[in-house]
Amino acid sequence: MRCTSVVTPRVLAGVGVRPQGGPPSVDGHGLIGDRMGALPSGAGSLLRTSLLGWRGRLAAGRLLGGLAKVQTGDLGDMTFAAWLDRQRLPADARSLVEAVSRVASYTNAPDIAAADLVVSQVQLALGSGVRYVHGGWQSIVDSLLAGCRVHRLTATRVSAEEGHVVVETQEGATVVGTAAVIAAGTPGAAAQLLGRRPFDAGPPVEAACLDLGASRPSQPGLLLGIDRPLYLSNHCPPARLAPAGRAVVHVARYLAPGERTEPGEQRHELEALAARAGLTADHIIEDRYLHRMTVAGALTLAESGGMRGRPTVTDSGVPGVFLAGDWVGPAGHLADASLASAEAAVAAAVTLVGR
Template sequence: MKPFDVAVIGGGLAGLIAANDLAGAGKRVVLLEKGNRLGGRAATNEKNGAFFNLGGHAIYKLGELHAALQEFGIGLEGGSPPTSGFAIWKNKAYTLPGDPIKLLASKLLSWSGKMELGRIMLTLGKIDTASLTSRSLREWAEKEIRDPMVRHFFYALGRTGTYTHDPDHQLAGPALKQIQRSLQGGVFYADGGWQTIADRLRERAVRLGAAVLSGTKAEEIKHDGCVRGLALGGGETLQVGHVLAAMSPADICRLVRGAEHTALGRWHDEARPAVAACLDLCLKRLPSANRHFAIGIDQPVFFTNHSRVAKLTSNGTIVVHLIKYNGIGGTDPKADERLLEQTMDLLHPGWREETVARQYLPNMAVVHDYPHIGRTDRTPGPAVPEIRGLYAAGDWASHGELLADAAAASGRRAAALIVKDLAEAGRSERLESVFA
């Protein structure tokens, strides 16, 4: 195998974006993906003509992923859904108080609650989220929001924006920033599912000179305090001095001898993965034609009709998505599936007769970690301090970003640092040759 400057392990969004930046900087980069297709959790499955993502996926239009795709010149077809919809409270659907008129007419809130919710919605965008470095989302909400029902509504916004149900540990700053992005910029649903994003990132990286190898498994990152190579399946060793592991902390630790004595072990031990139960349905028609969006207030559930603005079928059918945001700890997959089906019963009676395909993912990993109370390193990565030449990226390596934006931002941070380190190494080698 020809020599490379950098090996990227993992063909998800973080790895693909990093490979694009590295190849764009003129570096010889190889991306290794153990699976037969790229994308990771950005992959898309096709069933009976429907394109199902691995759980609900939305691009935040003010986020780092959207910015990277624009910079790369990767255009996507699709659309942004309206914010009007329904709120679910005690198994009843109420019109969501998303504008002043609907707020005043809402039966969910008392008069004082309506006034407080109006105040919160007006001031949310002005909050300096960077100053909230140590408070949990619940600490912030309990202090700033007096009305219990308004707090319920706020927590529902937080779950929906962050895909995480852990207000006691989530840092308030990043969570509030994500809510701001959601309300100010909205989200985008992509035609054909997120596989289109992964495929276009791969195509661009290859055009720039990157080697992309699917079905290639990394077995061990060789090191003696410095990266010395990468052992691959089949006994082959790739001679490379810089490795970017765009993987979960657990997966990186399995590849690195003595990882428990490095920052990798700490990142792994302190991680709080967010998990969700996801139900995707392909329907011949939407039973209740005006119900495209619903947010659970007393249950951590969410419903959206992706086909309202994006093309996700090849035959005119409709793809809808439901999610139950699970907290930390165990859950009952069957009970979660029943809850999601009951949510459909409430919103769209008769949906079973319209179903032509379904996909249920009982324990879908949303992110492998997120900014939370008790994390020693508020900004993990990209460098692994104890092993020169080793870098880490992924949705967990957040410096305040969340979800796919964390994956994109961490991949770009790692690539920028690798380019800088390679330049410094090159200068050192030239100086050594001059004075040799």
């Protein structure tokens, strides 16, 4: 798991969980066709990179250097592509910025994604950077569960009856309470539980993923497709995810909304990227291919007004039932949005119970 965020560490620290990890490799490269070149990570490498011509270097340097000052609050109605048009970048610099935006936001939909979301994610990635968490996502879940009483039930329906919230479950138990928070992952899952019409939310954000357990790290440690939406990164090291001396490498294709790739061809594309980073069958000990993973429940759309236009924690339509997830509320993206909305939903539920 990568943590590119400000909300997640704050909310987790509030419940006593402080994920530890390490920064990703500084050895970043980009791939255009078959040509590999160093990814610019600062002024010096920007001047040297073979990925851009001199006009592209100047333009990319100017844009990325000034990005921290961009106010994203007013960019919700604009698509990321329209925002890029305004920057008047040469084609090579635009491709590079699009590649950086994909890795920063996991989205590959510049023509419909809201610019407030994508630009703020790039600001985060270039600013506070990224941490790969020791033990992965599960270590955070384990820490959160320590000291909690957990009842594992599958909810089938959530409704309100006579001033109470009623949760029916697949196991036959019915749970009755004053308030409930639905955090079922996607707007579709929440709507189904509530028996209501679909939420006004964008299409899911999806990726094809290949996880590799390898006998050695990839070389380079980070390899981004500039002309294709591809990503490869050595997650271990720096994170501790494998036995000593072994590596874990994540390879992915950021799928465009509705994009359907053929599983065999898709896997082959990701294996070919791994081979470019020096990992062929001889080095691979374990592999796991996941053809279409849901990264976020819904893409934040410009046509809905961007982050401020997403459904809110109080939009369930059922009294006493609140919503949380990475598609809910005006703050953050991915885990950041889930935790920000969870914090707001729990506060609303506690207030209701307190009354």
